[in-house]
């Protein structure tokens with residue numbers, strides 16, 4: 001039985017680490033010990049040292065419930081403060097010298113990084129995501145080197161960044177990452193398991209404090225790769241082969257049975273509409289319970305947690321989860337019920353996380369089970385399906401829209417990365433509206449080859465379409481970040497038609513709209529301007545004037561600034577002059593292409 005550590009670098013991300021969740025299922029199938037961590041790496045070491053120390057303390061005196069002193073012991077390990085040690089020792093009548101010696105030994109073990117000499121994991125698997133999380137990812141890999149013997153062989157690195165910047169990672173860390181998917185047997189060990197096809201182990205998400213903003217969903221891919229090769233996209237490198245159908249049915253049933261039914265279906269497919277099996281995919285989604293109007297009632301999460309504790313599936317995770325569920329219920333209950341619940345939790349020392357143990361959770365459950373079941377949330381909620389990466393307007397036919405309209409898709413995201421596909425895009429929105437899909441959204445790539453006015457025009461098209469078709473289209477402008485080279489390691493890249501000021505101006509507007517632009521022409525015109533000239537005025541505007549628009553306008557300061565700005569000598573400001581010309585040209589081209597936006 002090997003000790004396996006799954007690590008996700010401590011960056012902020014929305015979705016759980018699907019790669020590691022599959023690896024967890026894989027290693028558990030091989031009967032290995034699996035632990036998952038994402039968070040402060042020092043805390044991780046402390047937690048591990050505490051586990052060792054607790055074993056020793058139990059050996060010294062097993063009549064003491066050491067876990068009751070966990071937070072003080074951790075505090076001492078972290079700080080080596082004499083006063084904490086004295087307080088602790090005063091609580092114990094016997095074996096004081098032995099206890100003191102062990103406390104001192106383990107606090108030195110931490111302080112002097114002795115743990116590096118005794119690596120306790122056989123393998124560390126690190127997942128990676130965006131290239132611009134370079135620093136945090138490299139820091140995590142370096143940290144992991146102290147946790148295994150032979151880091152070169154026993155640290156495995158995979159995921160998005162590992163697949164697009166493998167050479168750079170090897171240069172920086174000396175470890176060769178795995179490129180692409182784990183979609184063949186025998187990649188990690190000599191067996192015939194295809195890791196990519198395994199169901200996700202949801203239990204690991206409860207081992208950590210980090211809460212993924214997107215949770216309570218079935219995650220997966222029903223296709224892989226993409227048939228196109230857009231130069232700004234990493235998909236052709238990460239998933240080079242297009243797979244037109246992957247069945248999710250069995251994995252959904254597995255998750256439902258082992259970890260509880262999830263509310264939504266979040267599909268990460270890069271280009272699902274390119275699939276020849278699109279009809280089969282929709283049929284399977286419906287069969288899995290995601291039909292129009294489908295409702296979801298939360299399962300009894302505490303019941304699942306206790307069952308899994310009894311089975312010994314991930315004790316750390318289910319102790320944490322049960323504790324949180326009990327606390328939430330305690331807050332929710334009132335009067336006598338609350339008192340009854342409180343008394344039971346108190347008796348079994350379940351009011352504090354540090355004192356919560358598996359045996360007591362199992363003991364208390366039959367006593368509070370009935371109240372818990374009666375008062376837990378059972379309100380039906382609507383289920384949604386989200387093709388999170390958006391669908392490709394160029395593949396959207398009437399037949400495919402009819403199929404999409406059968407599932408509770410919300411929102412339908414249609415990519416509008418380039419003004420060149422405007423005609424196809426407008427057709428796609430109109431087709432969707434025709435078949436009753438009115439909750440729409442889209443990603444608008446900018447800061448690539450595009451000009452600022454391209455972004456304005458695409459946003460304006462959306463606002464106009466909302467009015468014309470009575471639909472909602474939320475636009476999410478997405479700033480281009482390069483995929484390769486040093487420039488991909490942060491978010492500083494500036495496209496050839498953009499500059500820092502313009503990018504900041506867009507971010508300033510988006511910050512006040514929480515990153516999305518909804519329907520409502522008057523709102524849009526206020527946020528981004530009535531026409532391209534006004535849009536440029538906003539781009540040039542000082543940031544505080546953008547954020548506190550009304551305030552500065554009412555004071556008349558914005559107008560004063562604009563007058564002063566226009567007095568700048570255009571000959572000294574040649575770029576500004578050039579821009580005016582380019583805007584004029586774009587306007588003509590644009591009016592010619594559609595003929596529909598007469599305001600230009």
Ligand code: B12
Nearest residue numbers: 013014015019127130131156158159181182196234478479
């Ligand atoms: C879902 C997704 C999102 C989600 C969030 C993802 C998350 N995890 O939190 C959302 C929608 C929020 C999102 C946002 C963005 N995204 Co995005 N996103 C994706 C997508 C579709 C999947 C990423 C993912 O989570 N994969 C889960 C993986 C890791 O699981 P898996 O595939 O099952 O794992 C397999 C392998 O990777 C491997 N593996 C994984 N881990 C490990 C570990 C080990 C040890 C081993 C051996 C193997 C291994 O084996 C697994 C089994 O086969 C990718 C495209 C893609 N197809 O990969 C783009 C992608 C990562 N996104 C991209 C971009 C650009 C963005 C944005 C920056 C867009 C923007 N301009 O705003 C934003 C950034 C948001 C932010 N934080 O600032 C780019 C990344 C470019 C870059 N420079 O890094 C990608 C590659 C898409 C593209 N078109 O190029 N994104």
Ligand code: SF4
Nearest residue numbers: 226228229230233270
């Ligand atoms: S269509 Fe989408 S997924 Fe495919 S290569 Fe282009 S941007 Fe990437």
